[in-house]
Amino acid sequence: MLDEAFAAFHQALAVEPGNADTIWNLALLQMLTGDFERGLSGREARWKASSLGLVDRGFSKPLWLRDQPLEGKTILLHADEALGDSIQFARYVPLVAELGAQIILEVKPAVQRLLADVPGVARCIDRSSVTSLAFDLHCPLGSLPLAFGTRLDTIPFAEGFLPAPAARVKAWQDRLEDRLEDRLGPRNRLRVGLVWSGDPGHKNDHNRSISLRALVPLLDCDVQFVSLQKGMRDQDRAFLRERRDIVDLTEQLTDFSDTAALVCCLDLVISVDTSVVHLTGALGAPVWTMLPFNPDWRWLLNRDDSPWYRSMRLFRQPKRGDWASVVDNVRGELEALVSAWRNRHNANDEPVAAVAS
Incomplete structure (x- = not known):
């Protein structure tokens, strides 16, 4: 069944190589089977996949995917999916901080007080506060696994990363x-x-x-x-x-x-x-x-x-x-x-x- 699904997606991409919905669905299957190398890259198609309805925030500052130095920079890490995703991917915040960045973390109000205590967070805000803040770079929380080249055996802080309140x-x-x-x-x-x-x-x-x-x-x-x-x-x-x-x-x-x-x-x-x-x-x-x-x-x-x-x-x-x-x-x-x-x-x-x- 999985082989048939992979074949169908590859066949569809052969006909229409840039179809974001197909790339997204193939990425889900790749990640489900443990192929994070291909899947996390393909997951970036979520911004263009019509089935998801995500809106590109249109930030004027560059997207950071660990392709630029962060020393002395301020980076906005912003929630792009559900509450559980924000919690799951907040584990990468300390790793970004170790690269020398000051971190502004933008999340939904329900998890704002919780995630403000993640090591490395300089300021935790909700979306309404973003327009009044200055930052040099930005990255969606859901893109951090890709930025850090995550594999099954390199997932950080699997033992836990949130301090008890x-x-x-x-x-x-x-x-x-x-x-x-x-x-x-x-x-x-x-x-x-x-x-x-x-x-x-x-x-x-x-x-x-x-x-x-x-x-x-x-x-x-x-x-x-x-x-x-x-x-x-x-x-x-x-x-x-x-x-x-x-x-x-x-x-x-x-x-x-x-x-x-x-x-x-x-x-x-x-x-x-x-x-x-x-x-x-x-x-x-x-x-x-x-x-x-x-x-x-x-x-x-x-x-x-x-x-x-x-x-x-x-x-x-x-x-x-x-x-x-x-x-x-x-x-x-x-x-x-x-x-x-x-x-x-x-x-x-x-x-x-x-x-x-």
């Missing part, structure tokens, strides 16, 4: 304790965050998102579940009201910095492919990601780990639409994790932090 972690720890039955005694259960759906406006949302009800087999596990789900859909909100055992503090999550602090209070996050998995992996915290049969390019094929995030495990659909098998696999692994945690807890006769690897 320490001041907010304590506040969220207190909020969480106030909602838990075991707050007056030693903690005796794992704490597991849940996310089951992404942005309804995402073009692939029908494949990557599920309902909270689909996670019922998980909910019988002897853990304390904590919802991290923002933008909840009506049917999920109704079901959550029936499940009083799931702690829901999401109305108090004002941005991703708050979500990061709450994640730091948990032992594990289980999520579909959303920005929260990037956030958790960037913190170096354990995260289990549930993937559709046809995954996004960054998760590659036929592996249960991610070269982007060492703390991540991948759980894939064995066939299109088969979320039940994914949930069953996650349940089995979660029960094993609970058993191991309890054994350590009993051996030490005191609470033990879990490592979900």
Whole structure:
């Protein structure tokens, strides 16, 4: 099937060599199969691909792709895709800073406070502030993997690159304790965050998102579940009201910095492919990601780990639409994790932090 897809794209390019949509789709396939050398280069066609509708910002300053010296220069690194992409590619900011640049990082407000703490950021702004700032060069965040010649074995900071927001972690720890039955005694259960759906406006949302009800087999596990789900859909909100055992503090999550602090209070996050998995992996915290049969390019094929995030495990659909098998696999692994945690807890006769690897 993959060979046929490659052949079809190459045939189409032989007829129309400059077709940006074909180059873009071929690049996705190349990256999905681990060929970053060709795929990242072809991915630059996203600016001209009609299927994406991206708008070239028209900056008067030159585009930087590591082809010019940065010593003493100011560079604007700007978000060009979704929130998860901004988090994923923010790992390159310290590398740009090491080249001598002063970095202005432009991202969406939801992640502005979070990414302002990435090492090397001199100033973190939203898009409305760009016109009043002076800079010498610019680069989209999504182009930084290409600029640094990224390969599967050279992905930087896979162990995590976001510092935990320490001041907010304590506040969220207190909020969480106030909602838990075991707050007056030693903690005796794992704490597991849940996310089951992404942005309804995402073009692939029908494949990557599920309902909270689909996670019922998980909910019988002897853990304390904590919802991290923002933008909840009506049917999920109704079901959550029936499940009083799931702690829901999401109305108090004002941005991703708050979500990061709450994640730091948990032992594990289980999520579909959303920005929260990037956030958790960037913190170096354990995260289990549930993937559709046809995954996004960054998760590659036929592996249960991610070269982007060492703390991540991948759980894939064995066939299109088969979320039940994914949930069953996650349940089995979660029960094993609970058993191991309890054994350590009993051996030490005191609470033990879990490592979900």
